[in-house]
Amino acid sequence: MGETFEKKEKQKKKARDKQEKAQKMKDRKANPNKSKSMEDMMAYLDENGNITDTPPDGRRKREINLEDIQLGAAAIIPEEVVRTGTVAFFNDDKGYGFITDDKTRENVFVHANQLSSPIKERDKVTFEKERTPKGFSATNIKKLS
Numbered sequence: 258m259g260e261t262f263e264k265k266e267k268q269k270k271k272a273r274d275k276q277e278k279a280q281k282m283k284d285r286k287a288n289p290n291k292s293k294s295m296e297d298m299m300a301y302l303d304e305n306g307n308i309t310d311t312p313p314d315g316r317r318k319r320e321i322n323l324e325d326i327q328l329g330a331a332a333i334i335p336e337e338v339v340r341t342g343t344v345a346f347f348n349d350d351k352g353y354g355f356i357t358d359d360k361t362r363e364n365v366f367v368h369a370n371q372l373s374s375p376i377k378e379r380d381k382v383t384f385e386k387e388r389t390p391k392g393f394s395a396t397n398i399k400k401l402s
Contacts, residue, residue, distance in 0.1 A: 340386060341383050354378075372398050
């Protein structure tokens with residue numbers, strides 16, 4: 258049986274690649290000083306972080322105050338601790354509900370264990386917001402009179 262078309266093409270490609278490699282080796286031996294110099298291979302970064310082939314200009318150098326450099330995470334802006342809101346939903350049987358924050362209009366989960374007095378829907382309350390694994394939860398809930 259004869260060889261398939263694909264096998265013949267692979268063999269032709271392999272022979273062509275081998276011939277090109279031999280030609281490159283022959284050229285390198287004939288011209289040993291043709292390679293790039295160290296200066297031709299150098300790359301620089303400009304003030305914007307882009308790669309360029311020209312060295313940086315020393316006159317454009319800028320001084321930076323050490324106090325302006327911030328290490329670590331950005332400063333956390335403290336939120337007000339006690340918030341006010343309206344009870345949007347509360348199920349006495351199951352012991353949970355949601356409070357709508359007056360400022361951000363977001364719903365915050367509330368559990369009956371965090372209540373100081375019983376609440377019902379549309380009651381005005383004050384509370385503290387606490388992050389939990391499932392989202393925000395209200396703590397220290399007090400009903401406003």
